[in-house]
Amino acid sequence: MRGTILIIDDNAAFLTLIREYVRQHHPALTVLTCNDPITCLPRISTDLDLLLLDLEMPGLDGIKLLEYAKAKGLSKNRIIVLSGRDADYLHQRIPLGSCLAVLNKEEARQKEVLDMVFTSLEQDAGGTSGPAT
DSSP states (O other): OOSEEEEEOSOHHHHHHHHHHHHHHOTTSEEEEESOHHHHGGGOSTTOSEEEEESOOSSSOHHHHHHHHHHTTOOGGGEEEEESSOHHHHHHHSOTTSSSEEEETTSHHHHHHHHHHHHHHHHHTTOOOSOOO
């Protein structure tokens, strides 16, 4: 299955919002969501095209999940860490080059970057995006 995204975030409302957004705007993508990082561990595999991780979650944070995913063989270029924290904090916690991107999920410009990633992934999956011309 191409174009598969797994989103792990303890905020159920955020998961619903992003899942519905991707389904509406990027229908060629398959979105899997999980709000408990520990129960999600078996779902992390090299079959994923993109893994979105919340930085701060109870039990198992995004940094530990990032390391786990890379240890399982998932390319760091297929992992994005999300947070509500500011960029300075995020870049202190997660060194440059550790993953594809570290994005603030509440800033409009950061959402645009995430949307560009979804569009690229959808095109790679053989879907189309945007209005037909």
